[in-house]
Amino acid sequence: MISTLAHRALERDGLGPIRDKVLAGDRLTDADALQLFEAPDLAALGALANHVREARHGNLAFYNRNVHLNPTNVCVATCKFCSFARKDDQQASDGYTMSLDEAVEKVVSKRPLGITEVHIVAGLHPTLPWDYYTGLLSRIHQAWPELAIKAFTAIEYHYWAGKFGMTYTEVLSELRDAGLTTIPGGGAEIFAPRVRRKICDDKATADQWIEIHRTAHRLGIRSNATMLYGHIERLDERVDHMRRLRDLQDETHGFQVFIPLAFHPEHNMIGKAFPKPTGHDALRTAAVARLYLDNFDHMKAYWVSMGERLAQVALAFGVDDLDGTVLEERIYHMAGSTVPQALSERSLHDLIRAAGRVPAERNSLYDVLQVHEQPLPPAAPPPPRLTVVSA
Numbered sequence: 001m002i003s004t005l006a007h008r009a010l011e012r013d014g015l016g017p018i019r020d021k022v023l024a025g026d027r028l029t030d031a032d033a034l035q036l037f038e039a040p041d042l043a044a045l046g047a048l049a050n051h052v053r054e055a056r057h058g059n060l061a062f063y064n065r066n067v068h069l070n071p072t073n074v075c076v077a078t079c080k081f082c083s084f085a086r087k088d089d090q091q092a093s094d095g096y097t098m099s100l101d102e103a104v105e106k107v108v109s110k111r112p113l114g115i116t117e118v119h120i121v122a123g124l125h126p127t128l129p130w131d132y133y134t135g136l137l138s139r140i141h142q143a144w145p146e147l148a149i150k151a152f153t154a155i156e157y158h159y160w161a162g163k164f165g166m167t168y169t170e171v172l173s174e175l176r177d178a179g180l181t182t183i184p185g186g187g188a189e190i191f192a193p194r195v196r197r198k199i200c201d202d203k204a205t206a207d208q209w210i211e212i213h214r215t216a217h218r219l220g221i222r223s224n225a226t227m228l229y230g231h232i233e234r235l236d237e238r239v240d241h242m243r244r245l246r247d248l249q250d251e252t253h254g255f256q257v258f259i260p261l262a263f264h265p266e267h268n269m270i271g272k273a274f275p276k277p278t279g280h281d282a283l284r285t286a287a288v289a290r291l292y293l294d295n296f297d298h299m300k301a302y303w304v305s306m307g308e309r310l311a312q313v314a315l316a317f318g319v320d321d322l323d324g325t326v327l328e329e330r331i332y333h334m335a336g337s338t339v340p341q342a343l344s345e346r347s348l349h350d351l352i353r354a355a356g357r358v359p360a361e362r363n364s365l366y367d368v369l370q371v372h373e374q375p376l377p378p379a380a381p382p383p384p385r386l387t388v389v390s391a
């Protein structure tokens with residue numbers, strides 16, 4: 001149900017026909033989405049997106065317990081928005097490449113924390129061999145078989161296909177056999193050629209990104225989808241981006257979640273020209289995405305990108321998922337993110353409950369592991385400190 005006030009505001013702003021389509025469960029057009037991006041009343045737009053969100057997920061807000069691993073930041077590409085990549089792995093340039101032992105140990109050491117997913121992405125390293133990547137996944141999988149491995153962007157898969165002379169199917173199949181569970185949505189940026197030419201002209205194209213995900217879905221590997229917004233793209237290019245995702249989802253039904261990612265301006269080539277997107281833009285983008293992407297089950301506010309407080313508010317603007325505990329995040333923090341390095345499960349619960357939602361832990365495939373109707377029991381007090389009394 002949307003409130004009378006929101007109904008009136010949508011009517012007043014000429015959005016009555018779009019509201020009626022949403023309430024009837026009809027699909028929105030690109031023109032509708034563009035009109036929503038320009039809607040004057042953010043609260044009314046949010047109420048409409050919230051209606052769809054609650055029809056799908058009720059009062060639940062999802063999260064998972066996850067750890068990130070970025071085994072190398074050495075990258076041959078030169079994306080203008082990237083603050084993470086380095087040209088070599090010299091310490092002087094902050095470049096690094098983990099040995100397999102180091103990378104596997106970083107993940108496996110988190111086992112006592114009850115993590116259910118590792119999220120792995122890296123730069124396009126010019127010299128690492130193919131068996132580094134298969135070895136990484138198979139060693140993590142052997143050491144910790146229950147851990148879901150969400151690994152590598154379409155950009156990496158495309159690069160390896162060219163470098164190692166393999167088809168997309170071969171690359172994905174070998175990594176699936178090594179332990180891959182799902183694919184993250186990174187590297188999509190904005191699909192429009194005008195934008196890609198300016199911000200990331202030396203990595204996989206939009207068509208190649210789409211084809212990698214299509215291939216993954218055909219192989220039974222589910223994946224996520226992102227959109228990096230708030231830089232040089234126009235609103236119609238955001239809509240075009242989402243339309244291409246919606247089209248592929250109609251075809252394969254392999255996407256699990258859509259994740260709008262806010263551009264972060266520090267330590268990259270275009271940051272000075274573009275400030276961080278406003279909170280208003282972040283909430284509007286989440287709401288429009290929820291309304292337009294009618295074949296996506298989940299909408300995520302990645303709290304590291306959005307900030308945990310705004311992500312909490314987004315739970316009333318169409319969002320049903322906050323990502324997770326996110327131990328060891330590097331990419332956004334290297335771009336100037338000032339959010340905490342990780343959130344405890346208790347902090348995630350607190351954010352969700354304060355927004356009037358019920359925390360629901362999910363796994364990497366969005367199966368619900370536990371709905372926390374009741375607050376977590378109080379944390380055990382720290383052990384008493386020993387006082388040494390000298391005789």
Ligand code: SF4
Binds near residue numbers: 082200
């Ligand atoms: S965004 Fe990815 S592909 Fe582009 S420069 Fe950064 S690490 Fe490399």
